[in-house]
Structure formats: C-alpha cells, structure tokens
C-alpha cells in the first residue's frame with residue numbers, strides 16, 4: 001500500500017506558538033520532500049471565501065460565448081489572462097510527449113479562466129463586464145489575497161525548516177506574477193477519456209513555487225506514486241475545508257532538486273459508478289505562487305554546497321514561465337512577448 005499524503009493542521013500559522021510552528025514546518029518539509037504534496041486543514045483561507053469563489057466561477061463558465069470571447073486568452077502572451085476555451089491548452093506536451101506520435105491531437109477536456117494581481121500593469125487582468133457577472137472581480141481579488149497570505153506563510157516555514165532565513169523564498173515573491181487558475185471540466189463520455197486522445201489534464205508539474213488546489217467533491221485529481229513512477233494514486237477528498245499544496249518546478253529549481261515538483265493529473269473520478277457512461281462535470285480553483293518576474297529561477301546559492309553542481313540553468317521567472325507555457329501551446333511567438341517586457 002502506498003503511503004498517503006499527510007493532512008497537516010495549519011492553525012498554528014495564524015495563532016500558534018513558536019514550538020507549534022516549528023513542528024508544522026518540519027512536517028510540511030517532510031511531506032513536500034517525500035511526496036511533492038501535502039494537505040492542510042484549519043488553514044487561513046476562509047471557507048465562505050472558497051464557497052463564494054466556486055459559486056462565482058460556476059456562473060462565469062455558464063456565460064454565453066459572446067461574453068467569454070471578449071476576454072479570450074491570447075496564448076502568445078507570456079502570462080495567461082482571461083478565458084481559455086475548451087481544449088486550447090494542451091498539457092499532453094508537458095510530460096507525456098515522448099516524440100513517438102505522429103500528428104499528435106491530444107487535448108484537454110477543460111476550459112479555464114486566469115487572473116493575477118489586481119495591479120499588474122504588464123499583464124492586466126481581463127474581467128467579464130460587471131453587468132454580466134456582478135461582483136466577479138471582487139471575489140477573485142479576495143481569493144487572490146487570502147491565498148497569498150497563506151502561501152507567504154508557507155514559504156517562510158519551508159525556508160526555516162530547510163535551515164535558512166525565513167524570508168529566503170518569500171522575499172522573491174511579492175505575488176506580482178502569481179496567478180489564479182479556475183478550471184471547468186465539462187461532462188464527458190467515459191469512453192472518450194478511457195480510449196481517446198483526451199484527458200482532463202495530462203500528467204504535469206506546475207511551473208511556480210508552490211500551488212494551492214481546492215478541488216470540488218467530484219474527484220479525479222491524482223498524484224504520481226514516486227515508488228512506482230508512471231502510476232497515479234487518487235488524491236483522497238476529505239472535506240471542503242481542505243487544501244492541497246503542490247511543490248512546483250520553481251522550488252525544485254531553487255533548491256537544486258532537493259524539493260521535487262509533484263507530478264499530477266486530472267482524470268475520471270476513482271469513486272465513479274463503474275456503469276455510468278458519462279463522467280460528471282467538475283470544477284477546481286488553483287493558486288499558482290510564482291516568483292517575481294525578474295527573479296532568477298536557477299538554483300539558489302544556499303542550495304549549492306560543497307562539490308554539488310547546479311542542475312538547472314539561470315533564467316528569469318518570466319523567461320521560464322513563457323518557455324514552459326510555450327510547450328503546452330505549441331506557439332513559437334510566445335517569446336516575443338517576453339522580449340518586449
């Protein structure tokens with residue numbers, strides 16, 4: 001039996017003693033190092049904020065095409081903003097492409113909405129009109145800052161647990177480049193997911209430092225069993241008050257591979273009725289914590305000790321983001337946007 005991802009009580013981050021915080025930090029580091037994942041309860045993102053965000057995004061995806069098309073994401077930009085139509089992003093290219101498939105048509109059975117810091121001048125947010133969806137922007141902004149507070153705390157305890165100054169990671173992340181990603185997975189025939197060239201999300205790592213995922217109750221998020229690479233284990237769903245934390249590619253790069261990114265995918269729910277023809281609709285809220293755009297995402301000197309060699313090249317966070325983005329929108333023009341930044 002593979003070991004299960006630990007569920008940690010994060011209350012001490014808001015009101016715990018130094019001792020409780022230190023105990024939490026050690027367990028958090030252990031979980032991220034062993035699995036690339038950790039789950040938190042009693043965290044500081046209020047449940048009503050999460051519920052309000054879910055309600056608003058469900059209304060967003062129900063908007064007619066005529067409203068959504070006005071804020072369609074431009075895949076040529078270095079950072080996603082607005083609505084990505086179903087199948088536009090092709091995560092198959094991130095980790096599943098071994099180069100042996102001719103004319104690949106693999107796509108994702110999902111549509112998404114992305115937004116970032118409300119004051120981002122370089123990649124401004126794109127909102128539906130207030131008439132079409134009253135209060136949408138306010139809800140997203142609230143969710144953005146509440147998740148940001150939790151993540152800044154998590155980055156501090158992670159740095160401390162690794163024996164470094166607590167602000168080592170958080171000082172490189174003022175959330176200027178952090179993004180919210182909202183996913184909607186329309187109902188789909190089971191057969192399409194089982195036999196087709198479509199997945200809800202193909203196996204991938206997230207690109208940022210860490211991610212928070214608030215899945216709905218439908219199920220389907222799976223993580224790679226590191227003891228059996230290539231095998232995936234359903235992420236258990238224990239309640240609406242839980243959040244999944246995922247180590248992402250930037251923390252792997254900064255720590256020169258000592259905290260590895262957690263490979264994950266979204267597929268049909270493990271708990272699904274085995275006789276059902278249709279895989280039910282699903283939604284998820286994701287918060288990708290990203291390094292500030294001019295920050296180097298090569299290994300930090302603190303993690304290069306003795307004879308150790310840097311495993312990753314030096315790049316700015318924006319260059320890295322645009323490079324990784326370009327892989328799942330196979331569109332060469334992406335780099336132009338970075339050059340212009």
Ligand SMILES: O=C(O)CCC(=O)C(=O)O
Nearest residue numbers: 183213215221266284286
């Ligand atoms: O929907 C989920 O549970 C996870 C989504 C995800 O992995 C992503 O958007 O990168």
Ligand SMILES: [Fe+2]
Nearest residue numbers: 204205206264
């Ligand atoms: Fe992901």
